[in-house]
Amino acid sequence: xxxxxxxxxxxxxxxxxxxxxxxxxxxxxxxxxxxxxxxxxxxxxxxxxxxxxxxxxxxxxxxxxxxxxxxxxxxxxxxxxxxxxxxxxxxxxxxxxxxxxxxxxxxxxxxxxxxxxxxxxxxxxxxxxxxxxxxxxxxxxxxxxxxxxxxxxxxxxxxxxxxxxxxxxxxxxxxxxxxxxxxxxxxxxxxxxxxxxxxxxxxxxxxxxxxxxxxxxxxxxxxxxxxxxxxxxxxxxxxxxxxxxxxxxxxxxxxxxxxxxxxxxxxxxxxxxxxxxxxxxxxxxxxxxxxxxxxxxxxxxxxxxxxxxxxxxxxxxxxxxxxxxxxxxxxxxxxxxxxxxxxxxxxxxxxxxxxxxxxxxxxxxx
Ligand SMILES: [Zn+2]
Numbered sequence: 001x002x003x004x005x006x007x008x009x010x011x012x013x014x015x016x017x018x019x020x021x022x023x024x025x026x027x028x029x030x031x032x033x034x035x036x037x038x039x040x041x042x043x044x045x046x047x048x049x050x051x052x053x054x055x056x057x058x059x060x061x062x063x064x065x066x067x068x069x070x071x072x073x074x075x076x077x078x079x080x081x082x083x084x085x086x087x088x089x090x091x092x093x094x095x096x097x098x099x100x101x102x103x104x105x106x107x108x109x110x111x112x113x114x115x116x117x118x119x120x121x122x123x124x125x126x127x128x129x130x131x132x133x134x135x136x137x138x139x140x141x142x143x144x145x146x147x148x149x150x151x152x153x154x155x156x157x158x159x160x161x162x163x164x165x166x167x168x169x170x171x172x173x174x175x176x177x178x179x180x181x182x183x184x185x186x187x188x189x190x191x192x193x194x195x196x197x198x199x200x201x202x203x204x205x206x207x208x209x210x211x212x213x214x215x216x217x218x219x220x221x222x223x224x225x226x227x228x229x230x231x232x233x234x235x236x237x238x239x240x241x242x243x244x245x246x247x248x249x250x251x252x253x254x255x256x257x258x259x260x261x262x263x264x265x266x267x268x269x270x271x272x273x274x275x276x277x278x279x280x281x282x283x284x285x286x287x288x289x290x291x292x293x294x295x296x297x298x299x300x301x302x303x304x305x306x307x308x309x310x311x312x313x314x315x316x317x318x319x320x321x322x323x324x325x326x327x328x329x330x331x332x333x334x335x336x337x338x339x340x341x342x343x344x345x346x347x348x349x350x351x352x353x354x355x356x357x358x359x360x361x362x363x364x365x366x
Contacts, residue, residue: 006130008108009122010154017117021090021147021154024112027053028062029088035066040081055113061091061144089146089157097145097156099134104248104303106131108156110147121156130160132307178265178310181258182359183300184319184351185269185293188337190250193257194355196324201352202257204250209243209292243292251299258309266304267358268297270313315363324348324356 013021031052035045045063052059065084072078090112097110100118106127109118121127134142143159184192191204258264304311322329328343339353340346348356 004160006126006158006160007148008124008127008156008158010108010156011120011122012152013119013154018152018154020114021112021149022086024054024058024090024114024147025088025149026086027113028058028090029084029086031059031062032066032069032084032088035063036069036081036084039066039070053113055111057093057096057111058090058113061093065091087149089148091144091146093144094142097142099131101131101135101252101306103245104252104299104306106306110145110156112147128306129308130158134158134160178263179261180359181261181264181266182355182357182361183254183266183268184355184358185296186351189351190296191254192349192351192355193254194352194359195261196356196359198261200260201355203351204253209246244295247292247296247299248303250296251303254300255303255307255309258304259307264309266300266309266311267314267361268300268311269316269319269358312364314358314361317363319357319361320350320354322357324353324360 031050031054034052035050038045045067047056047060047063050059050063052062054062069078069082069084073081092110092112097108100107100109105120106123107118107120109116145159146157148155148157179195179197182194182196184194186192187206189203190206190209192201193204194201254266258266301311318329321331321333323333323339323341323344323346325346326341326344328341330342333339333341334350334353337350339348339350
């Protein structure tokens, strides 16, 4: 086990935040220097006898920093008692910062004296590797971070404790070392997830999406065709925004399902269009469905990448007609929602049977 520090760049903050943190830095440096002075005069310091305009937790960090500077001199690690400049990094303890994932984007939230902020970060490789780990790890495993300024740019330096199981999420393992999660995408159920060996499964109904789509559809119709073209376009945009947001949330839930298992791997069918089990669909509806379906797959892949969960495309050939129990393949094994094997008599929900087949398939689509 060791510690590695990663530098995470914040997206350029507003002028107000910039000056708020500069002010904080000045006050912090002033407090540390004052404490260093008093310590070298032989005084004993505690949070009670040090006054400062800093938030209580940050003041304590300032005192700690001063004590460290003095002890370094005593131990011969530093030559002289330093004077800290205003460019000093502000220490923020583990109770006052957090990583946040919102709409597939990474943020870091932290408290300085004036207020708590949640800042988007530049998503570097280190962010992608370590933020998912930070979000699931308990507070006691988190260290004290530093808010650092370089010119107009701001960074958070995060110490990462390296445990051996951390390696498993950043390195590639042989295929069979993963727990395979089958994801069957469709219309009746948007997604059916399964991990066949533990019999864990989850269904996501397509009803809500159908409802919303019909709502927008009737809204469009009621506006007429020629007159309110603009309004129609606006609704179209609203609908696609809604769908995108929905797909992102669903993708996150799928990845969350996978994350409950050790070394998960998500398997999707390589389909460019949705399986046309619903022939009643009008062409326009099918187009929208195919587009939403493609978008959902993209969202799953993006989200899984953030959590270092590999996603593989599986050859979709006969996954819905093959019996998960005995392997017998016949078209009439499947009758709409029901799967009933003509050979062994095994019955199951058709989408779940497909999902199980996807999970155990080793036929990669290339
Ligand atoms: Zn069978």
